[in-house]
Amino acid sequence: KILILDAKDEFAKQGLFIKGWETLYPEMIEFVKGSAGGKITRIDVAKKEVVTSSGTHKAHVINFIPPQKAGKIAFDAGLTKGNWCPVDFITFESKIHKDIHIIGDASDASPMPKSAFSANSHGKVCATAIAAAFSGVKMPEVPSYVNTCYSYVGPDYGITIAAVYTFDGSKIVPVKDAGGVSPAEASSEFRKREATYAEGWYKSIVHDTLS
Structure with a gap:
């Protein structure tokens, strides 16, 4: 059990x-x-x-995951407020220290989940902001962010969630009707297709992030 x-x-x-x-x-x-x-x-x-x-x-085996927070380097650098690092959502520049940009799990980018796909999306917005700053070009005022996450429940049983986010002038907010989750009632064939999509999604995000 x-x-x-x-x-x-x-x-x-x-x-x-x-x-x-x-x-x-x-x-x-x-x-x-x-x-x-x-x-x-x-x-x-x-x-x-x-x-x-x-x-x-x-139990025979205990896998304990402690309460999550930004890494030690973020705390040592004085970039945190509470457990996370507050950032400017248009540039992902730290709100505490200028010219330091923070993406992914360490950043306080709620309501976006702390996922690799979110971090990838943050990275693209952040890179655009840095390139704009170096080039003297104004950063777009309303960036878009996205998260997609596939999960395997079994070898032939996949499920997914996706959402698109925008900036409302003060915070990140989800775009209405732009996303969703796998249907609760789905056939085994549908779950199998989602498992196949999950493999392609994983290869795509790894290639996009690391290539």
């Missing part, structure tokens, strides 16, 4: 993941949300026990 203990009550594509687990791995995976006792308060490494508000759970 796999027990997922989460301090949060919700996560991206939650309904699709749970449906996939129930379809492929019935009664094998259990998700416990924070308000139902999923928040971890202590881990006993020697005993392989996880303590939560709902009780103690013993």
Whole structure:
């Protein structure tokens, strides 16, 4: 059995993941949300026990993911406010230190998720801003950002989420009706096609980012 203990009550594509687990791995995976006792308060490494508000759970293998925050280098450089780095959403320049640009997970670019695809989108906006600054050209006032994420629930079972974002003058906001998630009720053939698309998506984003 796999027990997922989460301090949060919700996560991206939650309904699709749970449906996939129930379809492929019935009664094998259990998700416990924070308000139902999923928040971890202590881990006993020697005993392989996880303590939560709902009780103690013993496991053969524990994969603990600590609360997320920007990397140590960002804190050491004084670029953070809270757990993340505040940035100008048009240039991704730090709001704390001029001429330092921060993209990806470390940046506070909510409501965009902290995904590699988001970081790729941030990078393109940031690179355009830096090139514009070097060339003395004005940066476009309303950049667009995008996120797409495919997930495998099984070898032939894929799900996806996508969204387009814009800048409203003060913050990043999703563009209405520009995106969505895989349908909750879909055929096995549809899930298989999504798994195939996922492979192409992965190759494309890796090539685009690293080439």
